[in-house]
Amino acid sequence: MMPVTRAAKGPGKRRSPGPPDVLELIAACVGIHAAPQQPGCEEIAWLKSRPRAASVRVRRHTCDCQPVVYELCQAGGLMFVRRYDRSNGVLIEESEWPGPMRSQLVRQMSWRLSLGWAR
Numbered sequence: 001m002m003p004v005t006r007a008a009k010g011p012g013k014r015r016s017p018g019p020p021d022v023l024e025l026i027a028a029c030v031g032i033h034a035a036p037q038q039p040g041c042e043e044i045a046w047l048k049s050r051p052r053a054a055s056v057r058v059r060r061h062t063c064d065c066q067p068v069v070y071e072l073c074q075a076g077g078l079m080f081v082r083r084y085d086r087s088n089g090v091l092i093e094e095s096e097w098p099g100p101m102r103s104q105l106v107r108q109m110s111w112r113l114s115l116g117w118a119r
């Protein structure tokens, strides 16, 4: 029998070099990408963002890799959508803050924004 000599580096050590793996990681978005604007798209009346609550919780948001990001926010019992537009500087706007009985309408608005049915 021939003596078996193990190679210094055993099998299974061949893998793709680092940089492509890192690029794949960066390219892998975990967030939702808002769909392009659809025909008959509803136009949201965006208002200047003003500090109105001590703490705002972001419930859901579209992917941060996009120039425009929509956040579904909650401050106490009130919900609203915040819009970050970084396509030309940084513009932060908000939808109106309807009363707590109308929170469902805000959730629906955030979905319409994701689907391109509202902008």
Ligand SMILES: [Zn+2]
Binding pocket: 029, 030, 031, 033, 063, 064, 065, 066
């Ligand atoms: Zn993304």
